[in-house]
Amino acid sequence: MTVSPLCLADPRLPQPGQAPPEGPREVVILGSTGSIGTQAVDVVLRNPGRFRVTALAAGGGNLALLAEQAHRLRVRAVAVSRAGRADELREALAAAYGPGEPLPEILAGPDAAARLAATECHTVLNGITGSIGLAPTLAALEAGRVLALANKESLIVGGPLVTGLAKPGQIVPVDSEHSALFQALLGGTHAEVSRLVVTASGGPFRGRSREELATVTREEALAHPTWAMGPVITVNSATLVNKGLEVIEAHLLYGIPFDRIEVVVHPQSYVHSMVEFSDGSTLAQASPPDMRMPIALGLGWPERVPDAAPGVDWTRAHTWEFTPLDTEAFPSVPLARRVGSLGGTAPAVFNAANEECVDAFLAGLLPFTGIVDTVARVVREHVEERGTAPEGTPLTLPDVLEAERRARRRARELAGTAGPEEAAAADRTMQETRA
Template sequence: MSTRVTLLGSTGSIGTQGLQVIAAHPERFEVEVLAGGANTRLLAEQAARHRPSLVAAAGGTREKLAAAIAAAAEDAGVTGYVPEVVVGEEAATIAAGAPTDVVLNGITGAIGLRPTLAALRSGARLALANKESLIIGGPIVKDVAAPEQIVPVDSEHSAIAQALRSGRADEVRKLVVTASGGPFRGLDRAALREVTPAQALKHPNFAMGRVITTNSATLVNKGLELIEAHLLFDVPMERIEAVVHPQQIIHSMVEFHDGAVIAQLGLPTMLAPIALGLSWPERLTDVETPVDWTQAQDWRFEPLDDEAFPAVRLAQQVGAAGGTHPAVYNAANEVGVDAFHDGAARFTDIVDTIEQVLQRHDDARFDAHTVEGVLAADAWARDEAAGLLRTA
């Protein structure tokens, strides 16, 4: 019996790679639901190829999406395929709650929170690539999730999940999350002030969307990953650290109290983590090319430069503080990233703005245990960040 899969963010990087994995293992998976973004044409083509029972999109109209699917089906020679179509702000949440076995949440940003909760409440396994939903809604998500219902898809957290199978939870001394260092590794703060949006989108190893690629350049993404690791694996923030590993062959490590370190290795792509998220705890065959051991290779590790890249230090403070601090960190960053790409802020203004918004944040005003409270903190932080950037 095949595994039914829902893909949220099917037209993005994670979603398209997820469909690639599924297409390579047709005997194992069937696509039950697709929820895509603004690329209606691609979503329609995906639907015509995989024929899910439900197709959802955040924008446009039902009529336009249905017509696009019909046209794509005709082009593909598919007859008689007429899926249910849902469009609107709640489309991804509706899609996430539909009956299925696995939900791959590849949405980017805080908008992934409600779909994450809907997936968990449906009882499906959640293959989570939308780190923001766990980070901003940590207490809520953890209250809803059943034990082992969430399987991490971020390569770093997938690596940790795999390494943790080598020992008991009480044997873990430390989690070590690796970072490429981004395209600006080695630059000082003065040089970073002159970085352009085009330069920030040139990640050395991965092909990702605008937000995640920029977050990798500022190291905000690594800060978010430390918070995510804290929430996923119940390890205190002070026992989670980041190290720069430019080659990104070692995706992360777990240090045990006897001094042993277990690392997970693989090429710097997302195919293997996505596949494992879909099939957990089993491994699919021939997902990715292994490391070529016949070739000489040098792997290097460097400490983070907290002065040039303070985002990780800030995230460690935020993760330890808990409450709605992570939601504020994430929201202020998303506003800063947009302002930077719109030409309204410098590269260094992104993290500076996060820090200023956090300094103004009163956690007691917001309830971190309700969606409304978390989203209120998110909205406040966005307004605050926008105001700071307007006057910068």
């Protein structure tokens, strides 16, 4: 599969060192009450002359926080994905705003975030978790917005749907690893890149054998040693599925073949990723593990935001370790490579099955090692049933959605979370969608 470098600097865009435009940059934040969103709000509030948030979107699980953010940022619109929570959101906003203060426009429903992503602004930060971020990603790109992308799943499951819409330089990655690659790649041309080295903390179970991982508990999996993240991403980091997704993302963003993208374990999480060039030199981007730095870069590019996060304290001694990944204990990365090489709907199946299996693990219905084992089985069955699409076969959004539905249904069956009635309902929904 041939992929062009998607988000390398575009000479038609302003380059670092040029003066920023007059007035604050208008930004839409999707997933504002999550880990990425709350840190993005912090970056904006500490830089009022540089950014202005025009709209916020969230799932609707924390309406009080969403209303507080809307009031502090004085946004024009607020959206929740749960249509039934519109009235509750209005009440939360009324409680957060003072008497006589006009409330922002309220949008509700599964398409609300995508509608906000297409509104007038400069940059859309997609901090939604999961493949539900695909529609907002497509909407932002189609509307010509700069996309600060923290929702890796939308790029992975959408694949050519996303890459076909994005103009060079339109996507600025926010994941710490891809932000690091983005910065290091500026040190040479695309033709000079020998390989990408994506770093992984190794999660809380670094050094454990597969046998030892079989008894991992929910509480242990949620205790990440370095990063504070939501439960799904934290479990994905523990299984290293997150790292597998990042390998696929790196391939799509930078056009580097899978056999030239490596994963190395770096427990300290200071070096976020590296680029090795053809002359043997390696450029690494290093900073303390703080997501505000890549978030600020995503919002402010091509300008850096001063004091976005603390730098490395060089008055202290540091020891940084790098070790090979144990693919026997953590088979998620080689599985992701295979899935990414298959292309088509395989990445959507991989991601959807994983989301369902993580939910089953958190509910105590699936062992830790059962997450990746079940995902691998769902992927295998999908390929055996559907085969692989011939080279050049276009991917459509209905293809992706149907593959996801099938994968979720099968994963729930295998994990024991889907009863006969739910399975039958899923089948009916799939048939109606086909019709």
